[in-house]
Amino acid sequence: MTTDGEFHTIRRQVDRFAEEGVDVVKVAARPVEDLAERVARATDDRTLAVMLSSVLFESAEIVPGIDRAARACQKHGAALLVDAYHHLNVVPFDVRAMGLEGAFITGGGYKYCQLGEGNCFLRVPAGMRLRPVLTGWYAEFEALEQMHDARVSYASGAGAFAGATYDPTSHYRAAAVFDFHIAHGLTPDRLRAISVRQVGLLEREFAALDVDPSVARIEPVPPDRRAGFLAIRTARAFDLARALRQRAVFADARGDILRLGPAPYVSGEQIRAAIATLSRLIT
Structure with missing residues (x-):
């Protein structure tokens, strides 16, 4: 389901x-x-x-x-x-x-x-004991020395779902990013507060454009029920996302939804400039 x-x-x-x-x-x-x-x-x-x-x-x-x-x-x-x-x-x-x-x-x-x-x-x-069909050889890595029969063996817990040899470089980068978050106090609660403020600003700035709803409209979601981006429904979603990127505003589209999702380091001035750019494209 x-x-x-x-x-x-x-x-x-x-x-x-x-x-x-x-x-x-x-x-x-x-x-x-x-x-x-x-x-x-x-x-x-x-x-x-x-x-x-x-x-x-x-x-x-x-x-x-x-x-x-x-x-x-x-x-x-x-x-x-x-x-x-x-x-x-x-x-x-x-x-x-x-x-x-x-x-x-x-x-x-x-x-x-x-x-x-x-x-x-x-x-x-915790305690899950499954035998997933599609895995890599790491899924039995801890049991390789004890293999004595034809039955496929599995590691315990999450190890049973492991893949195979890969490049772990990205994990070192991830660890450094999380260290940065800790050093700067970017806790989940603080990141949530930043996001609510940013997406709220996006919503107010777009609403102020007074765009014809038949052309583009904000998906109606209460602020406390909205996650990390503003969804704008428009038949031109993909064209607008492409045009915004050409003007150094990085947005994306899914179906007829244009998604505007600012990162924590994006300033209020940049958000206003992004909506001003969108305004020139959409009105």
């Missing part, structure tokens, strides 16, 4: 499963207010796994009450995978407080963690 609001990483895989005859149930992602509750109600003893995001990648909407889906998965023996990519380091994420101790959680460091390419993770629940 998944939703129709997942990023392509999940969407592509589950659609491929469906092509092979796996029964895939997609729950409507909106309205997001009761998404977790609807997923929980749809989960039953036939459910093998549930995959959903804690923040929707198109609109930056925070999905509330994921603990309800977690409890339903626990009740029915289904695995829960939470995609936290658009949550980490822009909205505080507490595994215990969110009731996700029994969940698999995945995310990456490319955006809000500022780690650059080559950094992602899978959090595996």
Whole structure:
């Protein structure tokens, strides 16, 4: 089970499963207010796994009450995978407080963690003993000297999901970035406060343009329910993102959504200049 609001990483895989005859149930992602509750109600003893995001990648909407889906998965023996990519380091994420101790959680460091390419993770629940099909030889690295039969062996815990030999350079860069965050007091709470202020400024500056809603409009999300970017719905999303980049404003687009997501080091003056640039392109 998944939703129709997942990023392509999940969407592509589950659609491929469906092509092979796996029964895939997609729950409507909106309205997001009761998404977790609807997923929980749809989960039953036939459910093998549930995959959903804690923040929707198109609109930056925070999905509330994921603990309800977690409890339903626990009740029915289904695995829960939470995609936290658009949550980490822009909205505080507490595994215990969110009731996700029994969940698999995945995310990456490319955006809000500022780690650059080559950094992602899978959090595996404590005590989990699975034999995943697609792994690398590192998944049995700790047991190589004890291999005595033809049955494929696995490391314990998260090691069972390991890949193979790779270039770890990006991890050193990531460690340095996190050291920088600590040195400058960039805690999750402080990063959240910075993000709320920046995205709020983006919203006010765009609203002041008084753009025809049929041309472009802000996705209506309450500030306390919005994560790290402002979503603007427009049929010209990809063209605008391309034109903005040509003018040194780095935005992106997903479908008909233009996404504006400032990093913590972006100043208020730069945000105003970005909206002024967008104004010249859109009005």
